[in-house]
Amino acid sequence: MPGPLEGKHIVLGVTGSIACYKAIDLASKLTQAGALVDTIMSYGATQFVTPLAFRSITHRAVVTDTYDSNSEYSIEHVALAHQADVVVIAPATAHCIAKLAQGLADDPLTTTIIATTAPVMVAPAMDANMFDNPATQENVDTLKRRGMVIAGPAPGRLASGLMGMGRLLETPDLLGYISYTMGKDADFKGRKVVVSAGGTMEAIDPVRVITNHSSGKMGYAIAEAARDRGAEVVLVAASTSLPDPALVNVVRVRSAQDMCDEVLRQVKTADALIMAAAVADYRPASEAEQKIKKSADDLTIELAKTTDILEAARGNFVKVGFAAETQDLIPNARDKVTRKGLDLIVANDLTDPQAGFGVDTNKVTFIDGDLKVEDLPVMTKYEVSQCILDRIHQLFPA
Ligand SMILES: Cc1cc2nc3c(=O)[nH]c(=O)nc-3n(C[C@H](O)[C@H](O)[C@H](O)COP(=O)(O)O)c2cc1C
Incomplete structure (x- = not known):
C-alpha cells in the first residue's frame, strides 16, 4: 500500500x-x-x-x-x-x-x-x-x-x-x-477521531520521572492517516520528540492521569478512539515535593496503579486498543479485547525488530470484537494506520 x-x-x-x-x-x-x-x-x-x-x-x-x-x-x-x-x-x-x-x-x-x-x-x-x-x-x-x-x-x-x-x-x-x-472529502469526512500517542511520564520528584521507550510514531501516523481521509483529529500526545502534524489538534499531556482526563473529555463527541500511547500501568504513589537526595544505598519507591483509560472510556464510539507484548501476545491481546470491551486490538510483538518502538515499520495482528485473528505483513506505520482505519470505517453505523 x-x-x-x-x-x-x-x-x-x-x-x-x-x-x-x-x-x-x-x-x-x-x-x-x-x-x-x-x-x-x-x-x-x-x-x-x-x-x-x-x-x-x-x-x-x-x-x-x-x-x-x-x-x-x-x-x-x-x-x-x-x-x-x-x-x-x-x-x-x-x-x-x-x-x-x-x-x-x-x-x-x-x-x-x-x-x-x-x-x-x-x-x-x-x-x-x-x-x-x-x-x-x-x-x-x-x-x-x-x-x-x-x-x-x-x-x-x-x-x-x-x-x-x-x-x-x-x-x-x-x-x-x-x-x-x-x-478532505474522503470516507472519514465529518468524523471525529481521537488518537493517543507517546509514553506517559510519572513524576517521582520535581526532576525525575518513570517513563518508557515509546516514540509516538505509531499514534502520529494514525493521526495523519485519519486527517488524510477527512477526519477531524485530536491527538492526545504524551512524551515524544515528534513535531505536531499539520491540521491535527494536538493536546500535550504528561502523566497517565492527564491523558485519561483529556481522552475522557474528547471521546464525548468522538466517533472513534485509538489508544496507541504507551500509558504507565503504575505511577509513584506520591510525588516528592523536593528532589530526593542521594543518601542510603537503596531507595524504594512505592507504586500505585493508574486508571485504565480504555476501560474507563465508554460510549458510542469505535474503541481500538494496542497490545505491545514481549510474550504470549495473542492470549494477552484476546484477554484485553474482552476485559475492556474493545472493537479491535492491534497487537505487536516487541521482540520483532521490524515492529514496535522507534522504528518506521510495524508488524501487527488484528484481533476483533469476535476474537477473530488476522496477521498483517510488515508495513510502514502509515500503511498499518490505513488498515486500522479501514476496520474502523466498517464498524461505523451506516
Ligand atoms: C524582491 C521581491 C520580493 C517579493 N516578494 C513578494 C511576496 O513574498 N509576496 C507577494 O505577494 N509579492 C511579492 N513581490 C511582488 C510580486 O512579485 C508582484 O506582485 C508580482 O506582480 C507577482 O506576480 P505573480 O503573482 O504573477 O508571480 C515581491 C517582489 C519583489 C521585487
Whole structure:
C-alpha cells in the first residue's frame, strides 16, 4: 500500500515571492515521496528561481508560457488541469490570489486553476501588510468559500525584516496540507477521531520521572492517516520528540492521569478512539515535593496503579486498543479485547525488530470484537494506520 503522495499527479504553481526558493525544497520532497510533480511558474517566479531547478528535481517539464509552441502537451492548460490529483500554489502572491478570486486566466497557472476540477491548495507568502490588506483578506475568503484550502501563512520574521503574518509554511506542514487537501472529502469526512500517542511520564520528584521507550510514531501516523481521509483529529500526545502534524489538534499531556482526563473529555463527541500511547500501568504513589537526595544505598519507591483509560472510556464510539507484548501476545491481546470491551486490538510483538518502538515499520495482528485473528505483513506505520482505519470505517453505523 503506497504513501499518501505515491503516484499522485501534483501541479505545483509557483508565483513571484521571495519564498520561491522554498518551493524547490517542496518539489524535491514531493518527488521523493513518489509524486509526479508538474511545475507551472508565473513570470514573477522565474525572476527569483529558474525553471531548470524544478526540471532537474522533478524530472518533468516546467511550464512558463501559455503559448509555448514546443510544449509536449497539445493543450497544456487543459492537459495538466485534467490529470491533476491536486493543484498546489506555493508560494502564492497577493497578486495571484487576487487573480484567482476574480477568476482571471491570463497565464498558464491561473488558466489551469480555472480548467481543473481537482482540489486546490493555496499557500500565501507575502509581507504582513499585504496579507492584512482588506483586499487580500476578502480575496482569501472568496477562495475559501469556493472550497480551496488556504495553508498558512505562518507568523514570524519576514523578508522585509518585519515580524508578522506572512511567512510561507515550512515544507513538512505544506506536505501535510497537500495530503489533507487530496483526502478532505474522503470516507472519514465529518468524523471525529481521537488518537493517543507517546509514553506517559510519572513524576517521582520535581526532576525525575518513570517513563518508557515509546516514540509516538505509531499514534502520529494514525493521526495523519485519519486527517488524510477527512477526519477531524485530536491527538492526545504524551512524551515524544515528534513535531505536531499539520491540521491535527494536538493536546500535550504528561502523566497517565492527564491523558485519561483529556481522552475522557474528547471521546464525548468522538466517533472513534485509538489508544496507541504507551500509558504507565503504575505511577509513584506520591510525588516528592523536593528532589530526593542521594543518601542510603537503596531507595524504594512505592507504586500505585493508574486508571485504565480504555476501560474507563465508554460510549458510542469505535474503541481500538494496542497490545505491545514481549510474550504470549495473542492470549494477552484476546484477554484485553474482552476485559475492556474493545472493537479491535492491534497487537505487536516487541521482540520483532521490524515492529514496535522507534522504528518506521510495524508488524501487527488484528484481533476483533469476535476474537477473530488476522496477521498483517510488515508495513510502514502509515500503511498499518490505513488498515486500522479501514476496520474502523466498517464498524461505523451506516
Ligand atoms: C524582491 C521581491 C520580493 C517579493 N516578494 C513578494 C511576496 O513574498 N509576496 C507577494 O505577494 N509579492 C511579492 N513581490 C511582488 C510580486 O512579485 C508582484 O506582485 C508580482 O506582480 C507577482 O506576480 P505573480 O503573482 O504573477 O508571480 C515581491 C517582489 C519583489 C521585487
